[in-house]
Amino acid sequence: MPNNKLLEHLNPKQQEAVEHIAGPLLIIAGAGSGKTRVITYRLVYLLANNVPGWNILAVTFTNKAAEEMRVRVDKLLREIFPGTYTAPPLLSTFHSFCVRVLRQDIEQIGFKRGFVIYDENDSLSLIKQCLRELNLDEKKTRPKEALYIIDKAKDDLLDAESYQIYAHTSHNDVRQIAAEIYRRYQKKLKDNNALDFGDLIMLTVHLWRSCPEVLQRYQERFRYVLVDEYQDTNHAQYILTKMLTQKFQNICVVGDEDQSIYMFRGADIRNILDFEKDNKNCKVIKLEQNYRSTRHILETAQKVISHNKDRKSKELWTANKKGDPVDFYEVVNEIEEASFVAGSIRRLVKEDVRPLEIAVFYRTNAQSRVMEDALRREQLPYMVIGGMRFYERREVKDILAYLRVLVNPQDSVHLKRIINVPNRGIGKTSLEMIEKYAAEQEIGLPEALQQLDLIAGLQDRAKKNLRGFRQQLQNWSAARINLSTSELAAKIIEESHYIKELEADPQEASERIANVKELISAIKEFEEQSKDKSLETYLEQVALISDLDSWQQEKNYVTLMTLHLAKGLEFNYVFMTGLEEGLLPHANSLATQIEREEERRLCYVGMTRAKRRLVITSAAERRVNGVRRWNIPSRFIAEAELIEREIEKPFVENTEMTPEARHQIPESGFKKNQRIGHEVFGAGRIIEVSGSGEDQKIIVDFNSGVRKKLLVKAANLKVL
DNA sequence: TTTTGATAACTTTTT
DNA sequence: GTTATCAAAA
Numbered sequence: 001m002p003n004n005k006l007l008e009h010l011n012p013k014q015q016e017a018v019e020h021i022a023g024p025l026l027i028i029a030g031a032g033s034g035k036t037r038v039i040t041y042r043l044v045y046l047l048a049n050n051v052p053g054w055n056i057l058a059v060t061f062t063n064k065a066a067e068e069m070r071v072r073v074d075k076l077l078r079e080i081f082p083g084t085y086t087a088p089p090l091l092s093t094f095h096s097f098c099v100r101v102l103r104q105d106i107e108q109i110g111f112k113r114g115f116v117i118y119d120e121n122d123s124l125s126l127i128k129q130c131l132r133e134l135n136l137d138e139k140k141t142r143p144k145e146a147l148y149i150i151d152k153a154k155d156d157l158l159d160a161e162s163y164q165i166y167a168h169t170s171h172n173d174v175r176q177i178a179a180e181i182y183r184r185y186q187k188k189l190k191d192n193n194a195l196d197f198g199d200l201i202m203l204t205v206h207l208w209r210s211c212p213e214v215l216q217r218y219q220e221r222f223r224y225v226l227v228d229e230y231q232d233t234n235h236a237q238y239i240l241t242k243m244l245t246q247k248f249q250n251i252c253v254v255g256d257e258d259q260s261i262y263m264f265r266g267a268d269i270r271n272i273l274d275f276e277k278d279n280k281n282c283k284v285i286k287l288e289q290n291y292r293s294t295r296h297i298l299e300t301a302q303k304v305i306s307h308n309k310d311r312k313s314k315e316l317w318t319a320n321k322k323g324d325p326v327d328f329y330e331v332v333n334e335i336e337e338a339s340f341v342a343g344s345i346r347r348l349v350k351e352d353v354r355p356l357e358i359a360v361f362y363r364t365n366a367q368s369r370v371m372e373d374a375l376r377r378e379q380l381p382y383m384v385i386g387g388m389r390f391y392e393r394r395e396v397k398d399i400l401a402y403l404r405v406l407v408n409p410q411d412s413v414h415l416k417r418i419i420n421v422p423n424r425g426i427g428k429t430s431l432e433m434i435e436k437y438a439a440e441q442e443i444g445l446p447e448a449l450q451q452l453d454l455i456a457g458l459q460d461r462a463k464k465n466l467r468g469f470r471q472q473l474q475n476w477s478a479a480r481i482n483l484s485t486s487e488l489a490a491k492i493i494e495e496s497h498y499i500k501e502l503e504a505d506p507q508e509a510s511e512r513i514a515n516v517k518e519l520i521s522a523i524k525e526f527e528e529q530s531k532d533k534s535l536e537t538y539l540e541q542v543a544l545i546s547d548l549d550s551w552q553q554e555k556n557y558v559t560l561m562t563l564h565l566a567k568g569l570e571f572n573y574v575f576m577t578g579l580e581e582g583l584l585p586h587a588n589s590l591a592t593q594i595e596r597e598e599e600r601r602l603c604y605v606g607m608t609r610a611k612r613r614l615v616i617t618s619a620a621e622r623r624v625n626g627v628r629r630w631n632i633p634s635r636f637i638a639e640a641e642l643i644e645r646e647i648e649k650p651f652v653e654n655t656e657m658t659p660e661a662r663h664q665i666p667e668s669g670f671k672k673n674q675r676i677g678h679e680v681f682g683a684g685r686i687i688e689v690s691g692s693g694e695d696q697k698i699i700v701d702f703n704s705g706v707r708k709k710l711l712v713k714a715a716n717l718k719v720l
Numbered sequence: 721t722t723t724t725g726a727t728a729a730c731t732t733t734t735t
Numbered sequence: 736g737t738t739a740t741c742a743a744a745a
Contacts, residue, residue: 626736
């Protein structure tokens with residue numbers, strides 16, 4: 001009975017995918033083909049056929065995808081089994097699944113269970129330390145490059161020793177240096193009791209390889225495994241999945257090679273292209289009916305992607321109506337492009353389209369600025385996703401660093417971050433002395449802090465301050481027992497006088513203080529929602545979170561994001577901007593066929609996000625890194641067989657200063673205390689002037705309460 | 721020790 | 736054009 005109910009909302013192919021219970025299954029899910037629906041139905045179908053939720057694992061790449069799936073499974077379960085409780089499957093990201101495994105058994109491979117997770121910046125600071133110790137010049141050996149090589153190695157399951165052998169046999173200087181850095185870097189991670197993202201996967205495989213009984217436990221438990229976005233798995237994740245499912249072979253992978261856009265992050269498209277070869281008796285189901293887009297949009301996207309050689313044959317079709325043709329406009333420059341898009345959005349909104357139905361995509365984050373300005377001018381609500389993430393803000397990282405040091409006393413990276421924040425008079429020299437001492441004694445920074453008296457040359461004042469700091473840390477550590485995470489954070493902010501430190505910079509203070517408060521709210525929210533409210537769990541969750549996770553389609557604003565972040569989402573109205581040679585495809589991705597094909601997939605992903613209307617723009621001239629560049633329309637325009645449309649009305653309003661307004665600016669520039677008006681921020685008073693002529697900058701207190709630093713020549717100001 | 725000015729970098733980035 | 740980073744000046 002529940003079976004029929006489950007299957008009746010699905011097309012025949014989808015039904016087939018849902019009904020396949022045992023043995024390997026590959027679902028090629030074209031864009032908009034109801035992938036999430038199939039996955040949730042399949043999970044519930046398994047439960048309905050007496051597979052315990054306990055035995056099922058579904059792996060996604062993002063928290064957001066996992067959360068969405070969780071909600072949908074839950075809802076469907078309540079429909080199918082009203083009034084009864086059925087244990088749901090475990091829905092997890094690769095990384096959080098691995099953290100779970102490692103927290104349990106990592107001691108078997110010589111690590112401590114209480115490890116913390118380092119993000120890219122944490123890793124970079126360790127790399128820089130390694131470079132210094134190896135006397136390598138940061139300009140010759142770039143930390144980012146070294147980290148990239150190490151990351152790649154981990155994605156390929158090469159640990160430091162294996163990589164060293166590989167580097168040695170390949171007689172490649174760069175690799176040999178990288179191998180040396182890798183070794184040191186791993187040692188430092190271990191000394192800090194930390195793992196990076198790559199370690200989470202690699203060490204899980206390592207653990208399973210060296211402890212078959214642990215692997216067996218997981219094989220026995222997770223007899224049914226499903227992996228979403230399989231085209232984005234790297235080699236390590238591929239091996240991990242393979243090991244886990246070796247015994248029962250109930251592996252279902254879902255993906256679309258045409259939407260593989262993370263090869264640059266180590267994803268290996270071969271994993272999905274070769275899945276059939278790898279699993280002999282594997283069943284393949286192609287979902288080719290698109291439920292999302294109009295025929296015009298789908299056909300245009302198909303035309304583009306058909307130029308890729310490295311793909312399986314797949315022909316998407318839709319029963320949806322034809323809709324409007326895809327629009328293509330060529331504009332003079334990025335400013336007009338932004339005004340045009342903003343103007344179009346204004347018209348849509350006037351026609352009662354809600355802003356939440358609209359998205360603007362671009363290739364690079366830098367493109368968002370101009371677009372934001374235009375939307376602000378039109379007074380349209382918008383939200384930029386990505387770019388500077390909340391948890392990457394300085395003040396947020398500072399507070400978290402305090403918490404991390406309390407949880408993991410071995411953490412030198414974060415201890416170093418806060419040792420002089422707020423200012424305790426521990427300057428560069430003092431810090432260097434302590435670090436030198438630590439290096440000599442072969443101990444960590446935290447341990448060195450316990451031996452202040454033994455450090456030669458350290459100023460008495462510095463010693464005194466450090467003792468105070470040490471005492472504070474101890475007090476907070478002791479206070480942990482009686483306080484919740486949010487209370488502890490509040491106590492630290494209070495007692496360290498962190499807010500006072502922020503107030504020293506009047507321009508940034510209000511925003512930064514707001515972020516600190518926001519952090520406290522975030523911790524409180526965590527405490528309300530999470531079962532395990534411990535500080536450790538909070539920090540772990542923060543380490544594995546992304547900006548996209550906070551995005552909600554329900555909020556009524558226009559969404560601005562990169563094409564990469566758009567994957568998996570859909571909007572009624574989509575504007576794709578900057579379709580120019582050099583931007584999309586990006587100049588840095590033109591070298592190889594592989595890269596060019598990934599750019600094309602990126603374009604395809606963007607196009608297939610649109611449900612009703614797709615508008616594409618390209619600018620003849622654009623400012624890139626401060627210099628004007630002339631570009632020709634993207635090759636994808638021709639491939640899509642798009643015809644340029646004329647812009648009907650001039651959308652450019654107010655982008656140039658009128659001669660009248662220009663006259664109002666005094667020859668000598670602006671003066672302190674002068675009252676001025678700004679298009680967006682309104683009226684305000686100048687509180688500080690710096691620079692002169694073209695470079696003149698002013699700081700203004702606006703009546704609305706915000707304080708801004710503005711470049712006079714760019715701000716389009718009026719004298720009041 | 722702290723502030724400042726010069727210098728280079730800059731594609732995308734689920735975790 | 737913006738931003739992070741580092742050496743030199745205050």
